[in-house]
Amino acid sequence: MGRTLAEKVWDDHVVVKGEDGAPDLIYIDLHLVHEVTSPQAFDGLRQAGRQLRRVDLTVATEDHNTPTLDIDKPIQDPTSRKQIETLRANAAEFGVRLHSLGDAEQGIVHLVGPQLGLTLPGVTVVCGDSHTSTHGAFGAMAFGIGTSEVEHVMATQTLPLKPFKTMAITVEGELRPGVTAKDIILAVIAKIGTGGGAGYVFEYRGSAIRALSIEGRMTICNMSIEAGARAGMVAPDETTFAYVKDKPHAPKGADWDAAVEHWKTLPTDDDAVFDAEVFIDASELEPFVTWGTNPGQGASLSASVPDPASFADPTERAAAERALEYMDLEPGRPLKTIPVDTVFIGSCTNSRMEDLTAAADIIRGKQKAEGVRVLVVPGSARVRLEAEAAGLDKVFTDFGAEWRFAGCSMCLGMNPDQLAPGERCASTSNRNFEGRQGKGGRTHLVSPLVAAATAIRGTLSSPWDLAQDAEVAAFATGEDA
């Protein structure tokens, strides 16, 4: 019987095959490190008198705590500052390569690996961050780990792991204009639920996935964890090879040819069998938005806030009731009538060039809605530089948005970028949990296009609404649209 992509990558990394229910020992090709989940792991190494086994397969950056303004000044919050300083001291002591705030390669850890060419097809990638699934876009097996596992990888460059089950998520058909990778993944999560992927590695397949850029695939793989799957993958293809080629650490010359030859063997065999399958029709998707407090509580933007009574499952019903209370929304309210205070464009889900370009194309020459705060935070210092070279910073600031330095920013309430209690945000990030963007803050997850349209109109909107507005305006003035 043939093997799936995930099974091939797994098999390639088995150091010791587990017997009698013991896990397999899996080799880790790339360990990404950041300041939040590493200090206790470095401490553990020190206490046990252990070395970091492979500093040459380890790279660190600063992202969660870092401010996105005044990055040349000392970090004001003393606990955040101490955590960053601890990473710097640990990196120096153990010899780990670190891209600090101010460095051209600093940024959200999940942008750093790909842009350096360290994330490649067929490799295993781990990081003490659940959104490590992002790297699966290249056909890598990538997953988030806890701090004990961070220490384990530092000490041994391996992890004892039980094999995963495999789930094919097939997305066929063509997306309509205005519908993006983000809408695909939000629809997937709404369909299978926040725990539906538990125990599985997803493989995203089908014509709609093949048509996506690597950046779009990263958006999709990034949120696999939001459906409970630890990893999500896309088979490598010419799009992948073209993206990887010439990146600083990507193989060169004869090595490149050898690598591509191997990568071409990775896609799932025709006769391989998945443990579960899910189908999505891309052509039916609309711009999507969450209304609740977990990423599975979402709906098409054209829909209304659901009535909790409509949920047959009592736990789902209770969760919906609680979510609507927290979100301060009433059943039946059209989603498009919901006004926001803040629009956040950023995070490891949607902060790459393609995301920023798409948002800029929507807002170019327009003004943001009055009273709405718009934050645009490139995911990495390199993306920021590229965006500025393309003049995007000017587009955003002319619009009335704030153009910030790279980091996790308002995706999670760990740095100065936070929502105030009761504040409502259209956010291109990945989690709408209670208080995720700041205590008492309310989050609607959206695509960069929806974020941009919402920033213009002040209420949850998509580019489709902007087109309609233009038609109405043209009608009123007697001109052709």
Added chain:
Amino acid sequence: MEKISTLTGPLVPLERSNVDTDQIIPAVFLKRVTKTGYDDALFHSWRQDPEFVLNQEPYKHGGVLVVGHDFGTGSSREHAVWALRDFGFTAVLGPRFGEIFRGNAGKQGLLVGQISDEAKEALWAVARANPGAEITVDLETRTATAGGVAHDFQIDDYTRWRLLEGLDDIALTLRDEDAIAAFEAKRPSWLPQTLPVERGAQ
């Protein structure tokens, strides 16, 4: 890690589903560089409500937490496990867990057992009828007993063995040092390394 065989304590019902790790411990408490001292951070937002279960007398000191489905989803923060442990919880029982959370718990000696929906409801009913009722979790037999009824729970054989023996994962892996070295010797030469730093074309 200390060996675990039987755990006894108050049965603490958390009658909610989809409790993500941001609720267990908000990100603002993740800035610390220590591994202990997180008891004040556990369920920080929910504990502002005097009615919250952990603010009620029989439940203020931890015990065995019985939760709804999809507990510990979301972020990989091991701080969620440290906070539960620091508060006084020794075990968590529920129908389904976030996988990273469950893995983290196993590494830190917090017993996470999977129970059926019926068992969860039955245990919640015991707590409602008799707040502060004791529960005994027996890792050897994989049963949780409260209100005179024993419920089976699932935990994978390997984690159970490690908890029963109190074994350190890293030390176990280092027994395979030779296999790791042999694997490393065979890795393709084109695989990237983070060092030395390459400043290639961009």
